[in-house]
Every structure is written in C-alpha cells, then in structure tokens.
Amino acid sequence: AARQRAVRRLVREAAGDADAWTVDVREGLPAAVLGGCARVAAADFVVIGLGLHRLLDREVGGESVLRIVRQAGAPVLAVDPEVGRLPQSAMVAVDFGAASVAAARAALALLGDRGTLY
DSSP: OHHHHHHHHHHHHHHSOGGGSOOOOOOSOHHHHHHHHHHHHTOSOEEEEHHHHHHHHHHHSSOHHHHHHHHHSSOEEEEOTTOOSOOSEEOOOOOSSHHHHHHHHHHHHHHGGGOEEO
16 A cells, blocks of 8 residues: 555656556566566557666666566567657667567557658
8 A cells, every 4th residue: 555655656746647547566576577567468568767777777786677678578668767759760670580570560660650760
C-alpha cells in the first residue's frame, strides 16, 4: 500500500491525475519483472527512463538496461531524461540476423511515415 501511494504521487507529479492511471506494484528483480510484464501484455515496446536505471546500475553493480533488453521479448526504448519528443530518425546496425531485422522493423513501426531510418 505504501509503495502504491508513492507511485501514485510520482505519477501525479509527472502526468497530473494519478487516479486516471492503473498502478500495479510488483516486487522482484527489475529486469525479470519488467520482462515478464512485457511478455504477458504482449507489449510492442518497453519504454524506460535512463536516469533511474543509471542509479540502479551504480547500486546493484550490473547493467539493468541490458538485462531488461534481454528479458523483455520486445524492443526497449531507453529514454534520456533530457529528451522531450518522440524520435524522428533512427539508426539500425544490421548484420541480417533475426535480431537486427526485428530491430529495423521495430524502428520503422516507431517512426511511421514521419521519420527517417538509417
């Protein structure tokens, strides 16, 4: 209950009406929990903020973003706190393996008709 109240406070600070959002608090290792939730929800993307995860990386001593990428089963968009808009261009490194082809397709889907893919 205390964690839900804390999350609602953070949502209210970031997005306004916290009651308009569903809050679901889970405990466990972040990458495993996020990955499991992404798979259950059949998420097209997982979006995470880099600021908090850099702090987690320092505290836990691992690379939490990389762990999330490995667990999610969906493309992960890690966003720097300074970013204020959706991407308008993307670069994909392609070795023509399944993962790089999936990355290119995900980038195309994210950009839609308004973006440029390199």
